[in-house]
Amino acid sequence: xxxxxxxxxxxxxxxxxxxxxxxxxxxxxxxGYMVVxxxxxxxxxxxxxxxxxxxxxxxxxxxNFCKGGTFTPNDVTGCAxxxxxxxxxxxxxxxxxxAVGMLSIVHDLTLDAGGGGTASAGVVMDRFxxxxxxxxxxxxxxxxxxxxxxxGFVLIPRIRGTKPPQPVQETAK
Numbered sequence: 585x586x587x588x589x590x591x592x593x594x595x596x597x598x599x600x601x602x603x604x605x606x607x608x609x610x611x612x613x614x615x616g617y618m619v620v621x622x623x624x625x626x627x628x629x630x631x632x633x634x635x636x637x638x639x640x641x642x643x644x645x646x647x648n649f650c651k652g653g654t655f656t657p658n659d660v661t662g663c664a665x666x667x668x669x670x671x672x673x674x675x676x677x678x679x680x681x682x683a684v685g686m687l688s689i690v691h692d693l694t695l696d697a698g699g700g701g702t703a704s705a706g707v708v709m710d711r712f713x714x715x716x717x718x719x720x721x722x723x724x725x726x727x728x729x730x731x732x733x734x735x736g737f738v739l740i741p742r743i744r745g746t747k748p749p750q751p752v753q754e755t756a757k
Contacts, residue, residue: 593714595621601705605641605695613705615691618654619712624683627713630669630691631676634706640698645671645708648690651681655688663688674706683715 585600597617605611619625630647637643646668648655653663669677689710695703 589709589711593716594711595714596709596711599691599708599710601693601708603695604702604704605697606702607639607697607700609695609697611695611703613691613693615689615693615708616655617689619687619689620685621712621714622685623714624685625687625712626683626715627678627680627711628667628669628687628689629676629678629709629711629713630671631709631711632671632674632706633709635674636704636706637673637701639701641701641703642696642698643673643703643705644692644694644696646692646694647677647710648692650688651684652686653688655690680713687712 587598587600589596589598599615601613603611603613628647628649630645632643632645635643647670648666648668650663651665651667653665654661655663655666667679667681669679671677691708691710693705693708695705697703
């Protein structure tokens with residue numbers, strides 16, 4: 585099951601997986617998708633929770649992501665800048681980077697039961713951060729410059745002894 589997530593400038597997807605590898609089995613899930621954000625994306629984080637292992641069982645979640653290009657399990661196009669996140673059994677990993685408008689994501693989730701154990705999947709959470717919207721609050725120096733400019737428009741004509749230009753009115757003929 586896939587569920588969207590958003591809180592403030594953090595957004596992502598949760599993948600709930602219900603699968604178990606038993607003794608001698610190796611199960612793999614490849615998940616690929618693309619994330620596009622107009623203000624840009626500045627970080628990627630993966631978390632793996634709700635997993636369980638016994639004996640020699642082991643779980644690996646690898647997220648490969650391409651900044652600004654297309655990256656699928658079978659093809660890479662225009663991906664000059666890629667990176668990898670890694671989680672073993674449970675936990676999280678995160679990378680931050682300069683803002684990019686698009687990320688292509690490929691997850692490789694592996695459940696390895698080994699010779700005599702089990703490995704059960706849980707929830708894979710992907711989180712991405714967009715730059716926070718800056719509130720348009722001017723610096724104090726901006727207010728001073730604005731006030732000086734307004735005073736200049738009012739005082740300069742008075743010092744020169746002239747009136748500010750008046751709008752031209754047309755007369756009816």
